[in-house]
Amino acid sequence: MSLRGTREVGDNYQLFRLTGLLDAFSEPTFRKVLNKFVEEGPKHIILDLSHIDFVDSSGLGALVQLVKKVQGIEGTLQIVTNPRVTQTVKLVRLEQFLSLQPSVDAALEKVKLA
Template sequence: MSLRGTREVREDHQIFRLTGLLDAFSEPAFRKVIGNCIEEGPHNIILVLAQIDFIDSSGLGALVQLVKQAQTAGGSLQVVTNPRVTQTVKLVRLEKFLSLQPSVEIALENIKK
């Protein structure tokens, strides 16, 4: 599989640290796994994409769907990113919608607000 990661569940949030490619090949499994975890709760999600080598339109579409799913469940989804992912997200002007964050610590502070 081109995408791998770990999941850390805390009282009020989940952190996913992902590596590899978030593309048309990995997107269906990514969306299903993260979507199921949002349903299980907690509903605040931090996706750490700092080690992602590539994201395409399928990956961006999955992120948009997951943000909406988290918000519907009463939570939030934030993305900790790297320059490559940030550039791709900014090209389609989704940086605010996807709540791009420079670090996990800042994302955690945003949950507590």
């Protein structure tokens, strides 16, 4: 199974709900699609990865690049996670940089404060 997702646009944010695998196979498409939508706006991004089965180093690299791109346009990136994704992120000590959130509601609260 590859990566699939939906996009919802709110007043000042975009919410992407993803399922599947964020790995070397899906990373190029993930990066291309997300970069396009970041440029279109709104500039605050919420990635719901709570239904992601696996993230590898390519996926982590894409998330880091996405944070940098969003910060470059003075936006924010909130990542809703699950235990598997959280464990992978913590292994490489990126949990603070990637702004992990326990739920979409918590991520929306962060966006309201931005």
